[in-house]
Structure formats: structure tokens, C-alpha cells
Amino acid sequence: MTEMVRKITLSRALRIMQNLFPEEYNFYPRSWILPDEFQLFVAQVRMVKDGDRSWKPTFIVKPDGGCQGDGIYLIKDPSDVRLTGTLQSRPAVVQEYICKPLLIDKLKFDIRLYVLLKSLDPLEIYIAKDGLSRFCTEPYQEPNSQNLHHVFMHLTNYSLNIHSGKFIHSDSASTGSKRTFSSILCKLSSKGVDIKKVWSDIISLVIKTVIALTPELKVFYQSDIPTGRPGPTCFQILGFDILLMKNLKPMLLEVNANPSMRIEHEYELSPGVFENIPSLVDEEVKVAVIRDTLRLMDPLKKKKEKHFPDICMDRKHRVPPVSDRMSSSKLKGSSLSVARSQHPENPFPGKEDPGCELTGDPDSNPEAHLPSICLKQVFPKYAKQFNYLRLVDRMANLFIRFLGIKGTMKLGPTGFRTFIRNCKLSSSSLSMAAVDILYIDITRRWNSVTLDQRDSGMCLQAFVEAFFFLAQRKFKMLPLHEQVASLIDLCEYHLSLLDEKRLVCGRSRRPQSSPPQEVNPTTQPAAGSPAPRMIGANKLSHSRHALS
Ligand code: ADP
Secondary structure, eight states, X not given: OTTTTXXXXXXXXXXXXXXXXXXXXXXXXXXXXXXXXXXXXXXXXXXXXXXXXXXXXXXXXXXXXXXXXXXXXXXXXXXXXXXXXXXHHSOEEEEEOOOOBOEETTEEEEEEEEEEEEETTTTEEEEESOOEEEEOSSOOOOOXXXXXXXXXXXXXXXXXXXXXXXXOOOSSTTSXXXXXXXXXXXXXXXXXXXXXXXXXXXXXXXXXXXXXXXXXXXXXXXXXSOSSSOOXXXXXXXXXXXXXXXXXXXXXXXXXXXXXXXXXXXXXXXXXXXXXXXXXXXXXXXXXXXXXXXXXXXXXXXXXXXXXXXXXXXXXXXXXXXXXXXXHTTTTTOSHHHHHHHSOSOSSTTOOOTXXXXXXXTTTOTTTTSOXXXXXXXXXXXXXXHGGGTHHXXXXXXXXXXHOSTTOOSBOHHHHHHHHHHTTOOBTTBOHHHHHXXXXXXHHHHHHHOSOOSSOSBOHHHHHHHHHHHHHHHTTTSOHXXXXXXXXXXXXHHHHHHHHHHHHXXXXXXXXXXXXXXXXXXXXXXXXXOSOOTTHHHHHHHOSSOOO
């Protein structure tokens, strides 16, 4: 996961999705990878500037693998990129700077939302219904050459702003330099903003981002976790950093694999004398995330459900949330409790509480004293609306199927040839010699730009590029995503026929009492790939486009 959410890897994964679905993935700023795409960056900026003289962009350069604002700087022109020294050894992403963020109290702020990836296959995503809003400490101005280097104006990182003399430690959820996101929503709601729309845009941003990350994660996963045997159950809490634009559109800044779960902050009692004191805002948000995650992931959950069958207690039986308890003890009269009571009853309108099965009668359920549920399931709940985006996921299933040896993450030339042959993709216009050249060309290019040199062969992104190429050749005239979808349908169809044929042959050849035959690795459905699709033929006949 840490690999997957590095700035460069995330940008690459999102770029593939932007190529396929530009409208759906316009929540991520246009980005280039440095130093590899420096020339492309220069050329594209020049092209847009030539077409629109009034365009005066700003860009933000972020070192790959950096965090807490480390090494980040703003530029007005590609020639300002610091190409010397560190960039060669430490690649970076340069992206369009969002110049018009939503401001509160004249300050820029971002949102940290916690997302639980409960399972990869089947995909299960939960979102915490409250998050953190981290504020800058200097009033915002659109970037100009005088203020470009004002970090307290442009970067919302807590770790930077804490060092500003103007940082305000929050004594309530709705004031200071770190607030709950729900308090921001309350504020916006009181100004007439449609916060249901804001929430649903955020949910869709999160689901789409996870959909972009899962294909490669599956490749990592199958190389590490043996399939078909009881083994570790993996889950991950991700920290999504999101910026609301002035027009309330959420934009993804980055994803953190190991978001800080600290619930204390350093307080400077007197110059140079620090003390760790509880941060109520952090506690409010993070304790609930950890607790709900443990509830959801608890391997003993099934047993508990057996012991506490009277599930889904009435909400009024629950003990109040952390904030309310605090507000009566530590925070008398503070707005924490006010913010909670104004919190939209359910940020996922019309949906039942997915976590309710884990609560119970307070007298019989030992968990009942815990505050209310914060993690909301959004996938598979909204799967129907988003499944059409999972094309790269289906490509990854094909890729994994042909990887063969367990533990590898790269496809060898024989695996690629078998893929072409089994999916019947070679033809008079695409000879096997041309397939080999395609493999060599794309693999060599990708191996020169990726950091991962562990094993040789074709990585998933290279396979995706080859797949796009094949799809464009075969289904000319269609938009890219339809070309790709048609080729995936075709491949799945041929593979399901092959599986059926092998199953029949295996059955007819094998005497009743003989042991199961060893299955050819290239025909065995790999981790994460769906069972052989018997619906393949059916699907193909319903395909909107005739196959060439
Ligand atoms: P880091 O991992 O170092 O925190 P981020 O990508 O989160 O890096 O960027 C740090 C901060 O810079 C963000 O919290 C945000 O305030 C600001 N920022 C990052 N990218 C953009 C962008 N494209 N437009 C505007 N502000 C940005």
C-alpha cells in the first residue's frame, strides 16, 4: 500500500483512469512526473499558454515519497523547476496548483478523511463520516511572485503550521487551526450550501480513487498472500487529503497509507517548554475510526453475533459519543457538543447504518458503551454506479492469470505470448513476431521509468499500455474506454471457452477415482480473478459493438 500511494504511483494510476474516463476522473489536478516527463510538462504548458494568453497557471512541485509538506514549492513557470541535484535522486510530481480553494475565515484548509479498505476482493470500502480540517495560518491570496514561498498561506500541513506564531490550538471542534469536518459542514449548511451534494461528491472521489488503486494492489497481494488457504486478513486505514474548491468541488491532493493516529499535540507552555496534551478534535475523529475498524475486522465478530442476536439497537440506547461526554466533563459550554448536535443526521442520505449489526443492548453487549458508529460502507453499497469504471481491474485479472509463477509481479515474454494466443488476438495483421516486438518495446520503456527493478518482465502498467494499443487496433473508431471494454469482453469470452473445454476434457479423460490433475498455471484463475466466466458468450452477444 505504501508503494501504491506514493505520489508518482498514485499519479500514474489516476492518469490511466483519466485517459479512460476523463470526465469521471477530473478530481485530480493535471500532473507530470519529474524528471521523466519534464519535456512533456514544458511542451504541454506552452501549448495551452499559446492557445490561451490569459492563462497564468501556478504549479506545485512535490517530491515523491515526501510527507508533511517536506520539499514542496510553488512555481509559475516550468523553467523554475529545480532540476539540479535532488530531483535526479529524488523524483517528484509537478501538478497544477488549485488557485481558488474554498476559504473559511479567509484561510485555506484541507480535509483529512479516513477510509477503511476492508477487503480487496471482493472490494469493500468504508468512509468515516467525520474527518479533520486543517487550516493555514496566514490569510490566503492567490499565488503571485511575492507570496509563492509563503508556506503558512499555501500549505495546510499541520506539521508546518504548528510552527507559525498564529497557530491556534482548538478547544472546540469548530474553532482553531484544526477542526472537525462536520463543523465545517455545519457552517456551510448554515450558509445554504447543499452539503449532501458535497458529501456525495466526496464519496464518489474516494470510490473512484480506490478503484484506480486496486488493480496494482491485487498484483502485489497475489505475490505475497497465498490464495485458497486460510491466511492473514489484510485491511488498511487510508488517509485521504482533499481540498474543496471555491465552487465546492472536492479535489484529491493525496492518499496516505499510514495516516497519523496521534490524539495528542505538543503544547508550548512557555518558550522552549513543551507538553503533550490531548487534542480533543483528533480524539473525536480518530478514536471512532480505530474502534469501528476493530469492530468490523474482528475475527471473533461472527461468534459475538451468535451470542448477541438482538442486533441493531435503537440509537437512543447508546451512550453519547466522545464529544458529548467531553463537552459535559472537560469542555463545559464548548461548541463541540453543539457541532455534534448540528451534525447532519446521516451524511449518506437514505441509507441505513451499515455498522449497526455490531451494537446491541447495552446490558448484554459489552460494546454498547462505545460511541456511535462512524464508518459507513460505500462499496459494494454503491457498486452499481461505479462498476463500469473497473476496467483496469479486469485487465489486472487477466494479467495475474498469465503471471504463472506465484510471487512474481511481472509478466515474462512467454506469458504475454500465451495471453495473446489464448485470447486469440493474433491475426494476419498482428503476427506473433509483432507481438514479441510490442512486448520488448513497452517492457523496456517501463523498466527504465519505474523504480522497481526487482524482477525483469512486463509490469502491470506496461501490460495496460499494451492492452490499450491492442484495443485501439482492433476496435478503431470507438472511444478508448469502449475499445478497452470490448477487448476485455473478447478476452474473457475466449478464456471462458478455453476453461470450459479444459474442464470437459479433464472430466472425460480422468477416471473417477484418479487424483485431481495438476492445472496448467496459465489456465488457473489467479488470486482476485473471477471464476471462469460462463456468461462470457452471453455477454459478448449483448455487446453494444460488433467485434472486428
Ligand atoms: P505532503 O505529503 O508533503 O503533505 P501534499 O500533496 O499533501 O504533500 O501537499 C501538501 C499541501 O500542499 C497540501 O496539504 C495542500 O495544502 C497543498 N497542496 C498540495 N497539492 C496542491 C494543489 N494541487 N493545489 C493546491 N494546494 C495543494
